[in-house]
Amino acid sequence: MVALARKTLIYEWRRFLPAMLAVGFAGLLQLLQIALVLGIFGSTSLYITGSSADVWVGYPGTQSVGSGRNIDADVESRILMDPAIQRVEPYIWVDGDWRGPRDTGGVSVFVSGIDPRPDGLMFSKALPADLRARLAEPDAVVVDRSALDQLGVDIGQTATINGHQVRVVGVSSGLRALGGVNVLCSLDTARQLDEDPADIGPTYLVAKLHDPSQANAVAVRLRGSKAFGPYTTWSAKDFAQISVRYWLFDTGAGAGVLFLAGIVFLVGAVITSQTLIAAVNGSMREYATLNALGVGVGALRKVVLEQAFWVGALGLLGAGLLGIVLMLLARSQDVPVSLNIRAVLACIILVMGLAAVSGLAAMRSMRRADPATLLR
């Protein structure tokens, strides 16, 4: 079989280049947008992904890590009764008002009270061991390096949270939060910072399992008991997804992303289809001649669709290569970007869908390949 579609694409590449560029840039825009959104909103699940707990226990209906309510401290003994549980530790979340030594006004901070022991589960992946150990000192806090200016404080200086004095004993990286500043301290310090006398128990209990792969089953098993007051359980993965989804969709950010994705798709499809239509029109007399010789319109349309496929595939390849370079560049500049397989697949589907829609549009113009017009 003579590979008409591919040979034409190679020989007349200049004619198809605008379509490939349109597809490629649409794909690149889409990819970077998703990477940025995942990078930024991924920080909302940092508390979960930066820790080594397998199962989370919290108040029923909690929509994100930052919106938890206290549960009864006795739930811990119920959790520990399950043989799959290796250990449990409390996690206290306190919303605080920070007043630094420099004039910054009030800064909204998210206080995370964690177990400062070396084998503590919370922030085990995000907090270096020496810093964790220093949290055991009374009123000691650790913040992200990038937040020092915002908090108006330096290492070793004191500030107040909810009117209670704290001291910055160190800074870490990778603790950036969305909509506020993360402040890490010990469980004891966190209890002192909590102004609400009704808050007695921890905000969460986090558990490590003997076999982490059982997280889902154990989370389901631990649910439903009411003997210790209201609580529910999630596997760490589920709770992280719930948190990210809350920020993506309940804050309108996700709708913005989808809207932009739609615009990018539309613009890409218009440019790509117009270029493909022009390329098809350029070969219209040849196609009409083939049709006069009896080659069916269906077979000719397949040629156009195949060209659209190659335009999409090559555009995608370009977008992929450029995307990797830009992602590396962003990472090196501390721009929060992150991608997962699902996001990449979504991009691929979107770009190939764009190429397919453009191919179908170009196929319609094939109706003009009427061989009778060659006889005038």
Next chain:
Amino acid sequence: MHPATAIEQLPAAALFAESISKSFMSGHQRTQVLDGLTLSIDAGELTLISGPSGCGKSTLLAILSGLQKVDSGRVQALGSELGQLDLRALERFRLQHTGFVFQGFNLFPALSAFEQVELPLNHMGLSRNEARRRAQQSLEEVGLAHRMRLRPSELSGGEKQRVAIARALAKEPELLFADEPTSALDAANGQMIIDILHRIARTHGTTVLCVSHDPRLVVHADRVLAMEDGRILSDQRPDTSDNGTPS
């Protein structure tokens, strides 16, 4: 009485048209291009239709080859009623039985001469080897064996038209339609194309129907039909000096 209107359908006729009419609308103006024309074309002959531009000769070719439908009348090609075939069936008929050569060569810029000829054969359900054998053979027949790896941009006008003829010929069609095949060519190349078309009718027994106002073609044709205003004015056989009598 018009000489062509008295023709009866003969068993040897490859093409037969009876009282065909065709008109086109341009704006609100209706133009009658063909008006009750009856015609029979014999198998294995080179028939030339000549006449001034706008006389309806290209429309007649389009109708006889199944590219266009008639307003009234009927067309029979190789025993098939073209009016009764739908679009798909017409495509199939053309694929199996017809070849076309147009004034413009209409070759794909990206394909070599060999691939131009091979491409339609791929769609005829021939094996890869058979398609290549036929492509090779027809390019040899039009004298392009040494040029068949070249693309259209590397070929002269006459060579391009010979590739176009080879593309039609390789299908081994019973009917070969040519529309002004020499008008874009100089004298020498035009003559070569005429010779090839003539030889195809002779050696392959192909019915060649050629539309042209090129006077050089007249001496090579078995039969010359002169058209004007949608009707046939004269029907001549130059070789046998059989002037004006219905065959």
